[in-house]
Amino acid sequence: DAGVTQSPTHLIKTRGQQVTLRCSPKSGHDTVSWYQQALGQGPQFIFQYYEEEERQRGNFPDRFSGHQFPNYSSELNVNALLLGDSALYLCASSWRQGARETQYFGPGTRLLVL
């Protein structure tokens, strides 16, 4: 039973560039949530995708956008990168939006913006 997978594992970009991160949910899960974790902090909710739509959004600017595909996998896009976007980006999957369902996390993508 494959867990949550993310790609790439590491990424280095320069300010102003754009980046796309990918996530495949755990088998049987249909909901994907994205989190940003700065060094020394807990993860911060970016947004959640369910039924190929963005269902909820945290306090992140429009530079952060996403997509969910029919096979439930998801992408996170960040435009016009800022130094402050350097962080660990985590994807979590669950069944039916996960209010009382366990969310399982992928290994994350470490993004460094220079």
Next chain:
Amino acid sequence: EDKVVQSPLSLVVHEGDTVTLNCSYEVTNFRSLLWYKQEKKAPTFLFMLTSSGIEKKSGRLSSILDKKELFSILNITATQTGDSAVYLCAVVGGTSYGKLTFGQGTILTVHP
């Protein structure tokens, strides 16, 4: 806005010690509270608590929720060096279908 506060922020113990990690929260229409262990990257799931007063146990780890006083504790008995990690507490509330609000985490270091 949902809020989670964990204490202590860091803790250093020796193998064999027992530790208690605290998590207090403010949330509208509480749904669930979750504990995760984060060693390098992926937070790994430990417990989900939805009912007050019911202890969840897994080996040397246990957790309990007090919905009246709005807190949870995570206990680790007979600590081992492999327990060294960041322990994260998160809550789900209101109509935030599955949005996890995390605390800052507790850094646990277990020395041999």
